[in-house]
Amino acid sequence: DVKVTQSSRYLVKRTGEKVFLECVQDMDHENMFWYRQDPGLGLRLIYFSYDVKMKEKGDIPEGYSVSREKKERFSLILESASTNQTSMYLCASSLRGRGYTFGSGTRLTVV
Amino acid sequence: DQQVKQNSPSLSVQEGRISILNCDYTNSMFDYFLWYKKYPAEGPTFLISISSIKDKNEDGRFTVFLNKSAKHLSLHIVPSQPGDSAVYFCAASEADSSYKLIFGSGTRLLVRP
Numbered sequence: 001d002v003k004v005t006q007s008s009r010y011l012v013k014r015t016g017e018k019v020f021l022e023c024v025q026d027m028d029h030e031n032m033f034w035y036r037q038d039p040g041l042g043l044r045l046i047y048f049s050y051d052v053k054m055k056e057k058g059d060i061p062e063g064y065s066v067s068r069e070k071k072e073r074f075s076l077i078l079e080s081a082s083t084n085q086t087s088m089y090l091c092a093s094s095l096r097g098r099g100y101t102f103g104s105g106t107r108l109t110v111v
Numbered sequence: 112d113q114q115v116k117q118n119s120p121s122l123s124v125q126e127g128r129i130s131i132l133n134c135d136y137t138n139s140m141f142d143y144f145l146w147y148k149k150y151p152a153e154g155p156t157f158l159i160s161i162s163s164i165k166d167k168n169e170d171g172r173f174t175v176f177l178n179k180s181a182k183h184l185s186l187h188i189v190p191s192q193p194g195d196s197a198v199y200f201c202a203a204s205e206a207d208s209s210y211k212l213i214f215g216s217g218t219r220l221l222v223r224p
Binding site (some may be wrong): 030040044 | 147202
């Protein structure tokens with residue numbers, strides 16, 4: 001069965017910390033995505049990548065960066081965590097668009 | 112500006128009845144639409160999709176209808192079951208950037224036993 005694995009289910013970080021969220025897929029998918037989910041706002045795209053070392057900004061990239069050094073791994077980096085980045089973070093991958101496979105999510109709390 | 116809108120944040124239906132979840136979109140370039148289901152503390156899972164060349168797609172208890180002229184799609188669940196209680200997200204993509212999905216804000220469905 002195909003899998004997208006996010007390294008942490010729950011994280012608590014302090015304001016100003018640098019935070020790394022890791023995502024690994026075992027499906028040899030080209031495309032990988034980071035979304036955040038907030039009540040009433042749905043899923044909003046932060047960054048995506050369609051190839052190794054390639055990345056594109058989504059709708060809300062401010063305060064975030066990403067890294068994709070290997071095809072199977074896509075990391076989201078919060079350069080200096082702030083309380084407004086408290087959210088559920090979802091990673092997804094797809095082969096050629098259309099259908100995504102999501103990870104279970106990381107609930108990040110910034111205090 | 113939201114390109115995909117789900118105007119009902121919540122819906123409650125009786126077990127066995129029909130659930131109808133609605134979604135509107137503004138981008139006429141969208142050519143593929145999907146519904147995802149999400150339980151608490153889990154990632155969304157794919158439910159059903161429809162291409163813009165069709166107006167209906169059915170999969171068991173789930174049917175998606177697409178009205179292109181109205182830029183509206185709906186998900187029908189018949190009969191509804193308590194296990195269907197979840198948040199449902201509508202999503203859409205364009206042919207020229209098909210790897211990027213735009214999601215609605217979600218509708219929380221509660222199916223009462």
